[in-house]
Amino acid sequence: MKRILLIIGLVASLAGVGWTVQAWTKWQTNLKTAKFNEDVENLFVGLQQYKEHVGNYPAGSNSEIAKALLGHNPKNVIILVGRKNELNEKGEFVDPWGTPLRIYFSDLGVLIRSAGPNKRFDDTTVLNADDYIRSN
Numbered sequence: 001m002k003r004i005l006l007i008i009g010l011v012a013s014l015a016g017v018g019w020t021v022q023a024w025t026k027w028q029t030n031l032k033t034a035k036f037n038e039d040v041e042n043l044f045v046g047l048q049q050y051k052e053h054v055g056n057y058p059a060g061s062n063s064e065i066a067k068a069l070l071g072h073n074p075k076n077v078i079i080l081v082g083r084k085n086e087l088n089e090k091g092e093f094v095d096p097w098g099t100p101l102r103i104y105f106s107d108l109g110v111l112i113r114s115a116g117p118n119k120r121f122d123d124t125t126v127l128n129a130d131d132y133i134r135s136n
Helices: 002-054 062-069
Strands: 102-106 109-114 132-135
Touching: 002 062, 002 109, 002 132, 062 102
Parallel strands: none
Antiparallel strands: 102 109, 109 132
16 A cells, blocks of 8 residues: 555656646746747847838848948948847857847848747748747
8 A cells, every 4th residue: 555655656746847847848938939029029120220220121141130230331320139139159140049040131021030949940841840930
């Protein structure tokens, strides 16, 4: 009888630990998702301000876009992008998981893509894709 109660207690403890880990992971993901959304909104505002002051969106790679917002542009205009957005050692805007963002421009606006928690850009064939895509 003691053995059965011990086994039940052990199983219940393991289930509790599993639930706690799952809840913690979900909470951390939600925090990072909220940070991503805030960072992207700030970046949209900065890019729109850049377009208004310089005349067009910055061109080039992620790091070239970051440099343009920091004043390396034809009009030497510095655009503040909300609070400090994260840059990696290459000077690229990164998502909360540390992966460089992909930034696309069109006549209609801006699209920003994050690789998400798995840190790889998934395509449409992946069942559990976790990329984040935002446009203004």
